[in-house]
Amino acid sequence: MAESAVVSVALTEWVKAGEPTPLMIDRLVEVAVKALQEAKLRPADLDAIICNTSAIPFDSPSYITTSAQHFAHRLAEKIGVNGVQAINVSAACASGAIALAVADSMIKSGTAKRVLVAGVDNSPKGFYLAAQSVLDHDLAATVVKAVGVTNPAYWAMWARRRAYEMGKDIEDIEELMAIVKAIHSEYGALNPYARYKKVFTVEEVLNSPVVCSPLHLYMICATSSGAGACVVADMDTAQRITDKPVKIAASVVGSMVYGEPMPRLRSYATGGKSAKTPFTEWRRVIEKAYKFAGISAEDVDIIECHDTSTFHTINWIDQIMGWEREETDRLIRNGEIRHTGRLPVNLSGGTSSFGEAVMCQAQIMIHEIFRQLRGEAGPRQAKKKLNIGVVTAYGAYGSYGCIILEKGW
Amino acid sequence: MSKKAIPIVEGLFTWPSDNPRLIGSKCPVCGSIQFPKSITCNNPECDHSKPPEEYLLSTEGILYSFTIHHYSLRGPLSFHQGPYAVGAVQLPEGIIVVGRLTETDEKKLKIGMRVRLKIDKLYEDEEYIYLTYFFEPASGGEESG
Numbered sequence: 001m002a003e004s005a006v007v008s009v010a011l012t013e014w015v016k017a018g019e020p021t022p023l024m025i026d027r028l029v030e031v032a033v034k035a036l037q038e039a040k041l042r043p044a045d046l047d048a049i050i051c052n053t054s055a056i057p058f059d060s061p062s063y064i065t066t067s068a069q070h071f072a073h074r075l076a077e078k079i080g081v082n083g084v085q086a087i088n089v090s091a092a093c094a095s096g097a098i099a100l101a102v103a104d105s106m107i108k109s110g111t112a113k114r115v116l117v118a119g120v121d122n123s124p125k126g127f128y129l130a131a132q133s134v135l136d137h138d139l140a141a142t143v144v145k146a147v148g149v150t151n152p153a154y155w156a157m158w159a160r161r162r163a164y165e166m167g168k169d170i171e172d173i174e175e176l177m178a179i180v181k182a183i184h185s186e187y188g189a190l191n192p193y194a195r196y197k198k199v200f201t202v203e204e205v206l207n208s209p210v211v212c213s214p215l216h217l218y219m220i221c222a223t224s225s226g227a228g229a230c231v232v233a234d235m236d237t238a239q240r241i242t243d244k245p246v247k248i249a250a251s252v253v254g255s256m257v258y259g260e261p262m263p264r265l266r267s268y269a270t271g272g273k274s275a276k277t278p279f280t281e282w283r284r285v286i287e288k289a290y291k292f293a294g295i296s297a298e299d300v301d302i303i304e305c306h307d308t309s310t311f312h313t314i315n316w317i318d319q320i321m322g323w324e325r326e327e328t329d330r331l332i333r334n335g336e337i338r339h340t341g342r343l344p345v346n347l348s349g350g351t352s353s354f355g356e357a358v359m360c361q362a363q364i365m366i367h368e369i370f371r372q373l374r375g376e377a378g379p380r381q382a383k384k385k386l387n388i389g390v391v392t393a394y395g396a397y398g399s400y401g402c403i404i405l406e407k408g409w
Numbered sequence: 410m411s412k413k414a415i416p417i418v419e420g421l422f423t424w425p426s427d428n429p430r431l432i433g434s435k436c437p438v439c440g441s442i443q444f445p446k447s448i449t450c451n452n453p454e455c456d457h458s459k460p461p462e463e464y465l466l467s468t469e470g471i472l473y474s475f476t477i478h479h480y481s482l483r484g485p486l487s488f489h490q491g492p493y494a495v496g497a498v499q500l501p502e503g504i505i506v507v508g509r510l511t512e513t514d515e516k517k518l519k520i521g522m523r524v525r526l527k528i529d530k531l532y533e534d535e536e537y538i539y540l541t542y543f544f545e546p547a548s549g550g551e552e553s554g
Contacts (some may be wrong), residue, residue, distance in 0.1 A: 139420055139445050146418045146531075146541050148478060148489035149507050156476035157497050164474070164520045212476040212495075213515055258453050261473070263497050263507050269433075269444040271504035272452060 004107035005238035005245035005408045006100075007231050008038035009367040014195040014226035014354045017123050027227045028053065028071060028120040029078045035116065035229035036079075039241050047112035048085040049076050050102050052095035052119035052359050075118060085112065093306055094253075094393040095119060096228065096362025097401025101251035103232040104403075113237050118229035119360025143268045151396070152220050152309065154265050156212035159311040161262065161278065162318075163214075166325055173311075174214040178205035179332055180310035181219050184346050186338070188353020190379045193364075195224050196353045219310045224355030228363025230370070235408065244374045247408030249293035249388070254285035254400030264398040281398055282319045286390075289402040293388075297321045301386045302372055303343065304365030306393040307350040316392050317345060344382045347372060362401060365391040369405045414538040417531050421445055422542050423465065429528045431506065431542060435464035442466070442502040468526040469547055470500040477515050488532035488539070498524055498544050511545040523547040 010031045028051070036043065051072035072086035085106070089099040096119050103115040143149055163173040182202045188194040200218060208217040238245035256264060259272040260281045277283075290296055297320065305316035317328040317337075331337060337345035346352070348368035351361050369389035371377040391403040416422065422429050434446035437459045441452035450461055475496035482489040494510035496518070511527060512518055524544035531541040 139418070142418045142421075143507065144482075145486060146421060147495060147507055147509055148482060148486070148493055149495045150478070150480075150482070153476050153478050153495045154507075157474035157495070160476065161474040161497075161520070210477075210479050212478050212480075215476075258451060261499075261505055263505055267507070269504050269506040271499070272441060 001108050002110060003235035003408075004104050004232055004248045005235055006248065006366065006370055006405065007233050007238045007241045007245055008035050009230040009370045010034035010038060010228065011193040011363065011367050012227045013193050014224045014357060016195070017223040017225050017355065017357075024053070024120050024122055025071070025074055025078065028075055028118055031120070031227040031229040032075055032079060032116055032118040035118070035231050039231040039233075041114060041231060041241070043079045043081045046081055046084050046114050046116050048087065048103065048106055048115040049081065050087045050089060050099045050115060050117045051075055052089045052091075052099040052117075052362075053121060071120070090359070091399035091401070092395030092397070093308060093356065093358055093361060094395035094399040094401040095359045096366065097251075097391060097393040097403055098253050098399070100230070100232065100248070100362070100366060100403055101253050101401055104248045104251040107232060107234050113234045115232045116229065117232060118227070119363050120227035121357035121359040122225040123223035123356055123358045140268065141266075143266060150212070151265055152212045152215050154263060155220075155309040155311050156215045158262055158315065159214055162311075162315070162325065165278070170214050173314075174206065174216075175202065176314060176329055176332060177215070177219045177310040178202045180307075180313045181205045181352055183332075183335065183337060184307070184310070184313070184350045184352040187347050187380050188349025191349045191353065194349045194353040195226075195355050196222070196349075215309055215311065221308050221351040222355035224357050226354060226357035226360060228360050228367055230363070230366055238408065243409060245408040246370050246373050247406045248403065249295070249406040250289040250402070250404040252285045252289040252292065252402045254281065254288070254402070256398040257281045257284055265396040267397070279315060279319055281400065282315065282394065283322070285400040285402040286320055286322075286392065289390075289404050293404040293406070295388060295404065297323070299388050300343070300390050301384065302347070302369065302382055302389040303345045304348060304350075304368050304389065304391050305346065306361065306365065307346060307352050308356055310352060312394065313346060313350065317343075320390055320392060339380055339382045342384065344372075344384070347377065347380045347382060362391065362393045365393070366403065366405075373405060373407050412533060412536065412538050414530070414540050417539045417541045422528055424528065424540065429526070430465035430468060431526060433464045433466045433504075434461035436461045442504050444504060444506050466506070467501045470498040470506070470524060470544070472518065472520055472522045472524050472544070473497040473499045473505050474520060475510060475518050477513060494518065496524070496544055509541060509543040511543045517546070
C-alpha cells in the first residue's frame with residue numbers, strides 16, 4: 001500500500017459570517033491556488049479535487065448547512081483541469097477531516113497521486129435550525145421544533161453528565177470550560193488567520209451570559225466565513241515536492257454506534273437495548289486510527305480537536321488519551337495544553353478563536369498540525385519535540401473524522 | 410368556544426388520550442426500541458427480516474442529564490422562549506429520550522431523579538393550543554403504568 005503525505009496547506013483569514021464578499025467560490029479558488037503554489041503544482045498535475053463546502057447563500061435564514069452543491073466541479077472549472085476525479089463531501093463539522101480521509105484512501109489505493117482538498121463555508125448566524133421544507137416532512141428533523149433543543153443544549157447536557165459521572169459540582173466543569181476558552185484565546189491572538197484576537201480571562205468567560213447551563217456564551221464558538229485547502233500526494237511525489245512531507249499515518253471516518261447513550265446532535269433519542277459507555281462513538285474512530293497508524297495514545301505529541309464548544313475540547317482530550325478523566329482536568333488546570341506544555345491542544349486557537357465555518361473548519365486543524373510538525377508555527381510553535389499530531393472532528397448526526405499526521409522526513 | 414389543543418408535531422405521542430404515551434417502535438425480531446417510530450430497525454445485529462411495530466413507551470424514567478436553555482429561538486420557532494428546560498431521560502426500555510422538562514428551576518433538577526411524561530401546552534396562537542411532551546418530577550411515590 002502506498003504512503004501518502006500532506007505537502008502544502010493554506011487558509012484564508014476567517015471573517016464575520018454573512019460577509020457578502022468575496023463570493024464563496026472565489027474564496028475557494030483563492031485558497032486552492034495558494035495551496036497549489038506552495039506545493040509548486042499546476043492544476044494539470046492534479047488527479048482529484050475533493051471539496052467540503054456548503055452552498056447556503058449568506059442571506060439565507062439560519063438553516064442547517066448540509067449541501068455540498070458541486071463545489072469540486074465548479075472549482076475544477078475555475079482553475080482548469082484535465083478531467084480530474086471531482087468529489088464533494090458533506091458531513092457537517094467533520095467534512096474537512098473526511099475530505100482528507102477520502103484523499104488519503106485514493107492515494108493509498110493507487111487511484112490518484114496528487115489530490116487537492118479544499119473547503120469553504122459561510123455559516124449562518126445564531127442557532128442552527130432545520131429548514132422548513134425538512135421540518136414538515138422528516139419526523140426525525142422536528143426535534144428542534146417540538147423540544148427546542150439546540151446544538152448548545154446537547155453540548156450542555158454532555159458537559160453536565162461528565163461532571164455528574166466524575167462526582168463533581170457543575171461549577172467545576174463550568175470553570176474548566178472557561179479555562180479552556182481563556183487558553184485557546186491566547187493562541188487565537190497569535191494566529192493571523194483567526195477572526196478573534198481578544199485574549200479572555202477565566203472571569204470574563206464566566207461572566208458572559210449563560211446560553212444553556214452550564215455553557216456560557218464565550219464557551220461556544222461564533223459562526224464565521226472561511227476557507228482552507230491542502231495538497232496530498234503519494235510519498236514518492238511528496239518527497240520530490242518538499243523535504244518536509246507530513247505523512248498521513250491514518251485517516252478514519254466514523255458514525256453512530258448503536259447503544260451510545262449520549263444523545264447525539266439533533267436526535268430525539270439514542271440508546272438501544274444495552275447502553276454502552278458514554279462517548280463510545282467519539283472513542284471508536286480514534287481507536288481505529290491508532291490501530292492503522294500502529295501507535296497508542298502515549299505517542300501523541302500534539303492535538304487539534306474540533307471545539308464548537310469548549311466542552312468538546314475537554315471530551316476530545318478524554319477520548320484521545322483514553323485516560324481517567326481527572327487526568328484531563330489536571331492537564332488543563334496546570335496549563336499543560338499550552339505551547340509550553342506536555343500536551344499542546346488547539347494551538348491554532350481553535351474554532352473558539354476562528355468561529356465555525358461549519359463545512360471547512362477541520363482545515364484549521366490540519367493546517368496547524370502541518371505547520372507545528374514542520375516547526376513553522378511562529379509564536380504558537382510548541383516547545384516540545386513533535387513527531388505525531390492528531391486531528392479529530394465531530395459533526396451533526398454523529399459524523400466523525402480522525403486524522404493522524406506524522407513527520408515524514 | 411375554546412381553542413382546540415393539537416400536537417406541535419404529529420406522531421410523537423398519542424393524542425387525544427387520557428393516558429398519553431410517546432409513540433416509538435419495537436423490532437419484532439430483536440426487540441430494539443426506537444423513538445420516534447421508525448420504518449426500520451436500527452440494531453446492527455438484527456437481520457431486519459420484519460419491520461418494527463408501533464410501541465408505546467413507558468411513561469416514567471430517570472433524568473440522565475439536563476440544561477436550562479436561557480436563550481429564545483427566532484423566526485418560525487420563536488415560540489421557544491427562554492428560559493426553558495431540556496432533559497435527556499432514560500426509560501426502562503433502555504433508550505434515552507430528549508424532551509422538555511416542566512421544572513425550569515435548575516436547583517430542583519437532579520440527574521438520577523425520577524420523571525414522568527406529561528403532555529402540556531408549548532404555546533398558543535389565535536387558533537390553536539400547541540402541545541408537546543414534557544417530563545415532570547415524579548417524586549411523591551405516585552405509581553404509573
